[in-house]
Amino acid sequence: MPKPRTIIIGDAKTSVSLENEFWLALTEIAARERVTPRILAERIQAACSNANVTSALRVFIIAYYRVKANRHAAGQGADGEAVEAAIAAVRGLDEEEAAIMARRRHRGAEAGAP
Template sequence: MDKRSLSISGHRTSIALEPEFWAALDAMAAEKSQTMASLIRDIDEVRQTANLSSAVRLAVLAWYQDKAATG
């Protein structure tokens, strides 16, 4: 697990994720021309779970599923 701290909507938070998820977030952010913080802020704003790390993992899964479906 890698733990990183970042600012989201004006407050500091820490997220612990496996390195593979951080790599996927880097790819997602690059594809969307966003910073990592802005991507995680977007995920935070629409999450359906109380746990931000879980919401991030689900967003990564959805991103890969969409890429697989669209080829």
Template structure:
């Protein structure tokens, strides 16, 4: 299975930026936003404001990974 890293544009606090993440992580992020009934940009803004890593793309990957690891009993 091949996973492509794609650059995607997002708006954080009115500022356009781009992140490069694999399709699977982006899909997981969209699923989390949908489950929380919030827009994807709002979720990315939350991740950005609480991240402890310099790279937003890495912070997104870790957020999605943590979400799914915590949801498994």
């Protein structure tokens, strides 16, 4: 069950509800990349201005481990590309959220038109 926790992104406290396994994964990824979970969350948030932070964190974590698993299956060593690939996945989420918001605004404008 998701547990709400507070994380500081930039200068703002943000509440996110993630399952414990996602929190553990976030801290593991941060440790592997030699950054704090806060810095990692700030990078993820910077990649998405429209997406929900909780969704962005989940997408990032899944994308990160997918890249790692694919590199392992291909016999390639680990490198720093997993974070950048996962950030790109979050940007894709952000683009989807922006498109959804634009469609909602358009429908709202049509509903209010005489």
